[in-house]
Amino acid sequence: MGFERVAIIGLGLLGGSIGLAVKEFLPGAITTGYDADPAARLRAAERGLVSRVCDDPAETVRNAQLVILCVPVGAMGAAAREIAPHLPSGVVISDVGSSKESVAKALAEALPGHAVIPAHPVAGTERSGPDAGFASLFQQRWCIITPPEGADPEKVAALSAFWEALGARVEVMDAAHHDLVLAVTSHLPHLIAYTIVGTASDLEGVTESEVIKYSAGGFRDFTRIAASDPTMWRDVFLSNKDAVLEMLQRFTEDLTALQRAIRVGDGEQLFDHFTRTRAIRRSIIELGQDDARPDFGRSDHQG
């Protein structure tokens, strides 16, 4: 079972990238797409993100075998309710949301009797909107599928094959574990980055233009993820609240320990900690999840 007709609801970075990736890697498949923003629909049509941009969600999903909801996680329930009456039988409904327990619950409630198989491609950039997508976004990235209990194995396999065709590596886990893992690898880093960029822009002794000028000392690395889509991230923090607050608690304890080491001048503790974190970076590069060139391959003259 392969998907030959794929409907994409939401044509931003993720939705647009899926459309472009299907065009490139599954050229036999037809994609339909919808975005609540008319300007985004126009731009999606201009860029050819999907085979056909539709003017309403009903028309988008009418003949689909796979529907992928690519809207902020707080909007998943509403988007699902909107398409519910128009879904053909046998369709698989999935999504790309960054938190999975709350999304699984919202979709199950909105789509009783339908095959809902949530998923999360762990890929993205700080850009958003219909101009942000590109076909290779999922290459070598992980896509985590979180099938609810009792999900049809054949449909799970079909969704896995779909993501593998777009270049992703697939992992299956339960939604609660996903939310814990992503709280530490993605949600906490974003929260910290948003915080420090806010702190730096709001000091009396140092001007914002100084912060910007000297950002190459480390600060700029945080600004990229602190430029991510505000609506998407508001929803992520609210929907994965417990895991995020738990990770934040751990982080704060560790930060307090390093703060104390600085205050009392314990150079040995600092040195040991900094040596340990260096090894993690090495592993990430070995596994192909980042680029080993200095500055991630920023050109020498620009970055």
Next chain:
Amino acid sequence: MGFERVAIIGLGLLGGSIGLAVKEFLPGAITTGYDADPAARLRAAERGLVSRVCDDPAETVRNAQLVILCVPVGAMGAAAREIAPHLPSGVVISDVGSSKESVAKALAEALPGHAVIPAHPVAGTERSGPDAGFASLFQQRWCIITPPEGADPEKVAALSAFWEALGARVEVMDAAHHDLVLAVTSHLPHLIAYTIVGTASDLEGVTESEVIKYSAGGFRDFTRIAASDPTMWRDVFLSNKDAVLEMLQRFTEDLTALQRAIRVGDGEQLFDHFTRTRAIRRSIIELGQDDARPDFGRSDHQG
């Protein structure tokens, strides 16, 4: 007054890059270099980081017009005491340390009667050692010069011209202000990155291999700077303790506010904060201090 004979003490990322940049952009100048580690001296000679690698610091500085100390800030005093008896008259002594008040004090004590003009090129990568340097490291980066009271304006101008020749843009400010600015643009980001990478590698519910696998969700952006040289960074935090602790206090307050917004479900506060931080990123890119391509120009297939 230009410097035709430049001595570099410490042949790691910064020292090596200065040597290579002089070779490329000031081809008339002669460089001598020394590193306390014999293996680094050997490698420096193989890579041609300086015109001549010397086996002791005395010989390195004997005929120099400019000496640049490129050792961790905690080692500046000792390095200065070692060269003090061998310095020719009229020489300018500078450095590249990331904190300036403590270095200025250490150098002034070790080198009474000499022209000490501290400096800090705000440039670097997470790599260290004699293999890490490259000639274009300083292109379009800022170099902050912090002349002590009563410094000879002609010598300050000569040092500025030197850094501009290597491609840097020069700013002059006092050491205390430098330390405050860098605490927020560089030292705090490094401390936060070191902390979160440590937190993530030390959880019961999530394995280290999961953290590495799903690092593309944001975490990997922190690992680059958390892979920086442990000795250098231990020294930076100990030498700029007050400013770092002050900034850390601000950061913690701001983080607590966002934590509370998540706990009480205040989406509006989160959205407003995340919208504000997005604008800072835009300014950094406009000023050429980072690369606007998605993922800083990481190749699509690797990063």
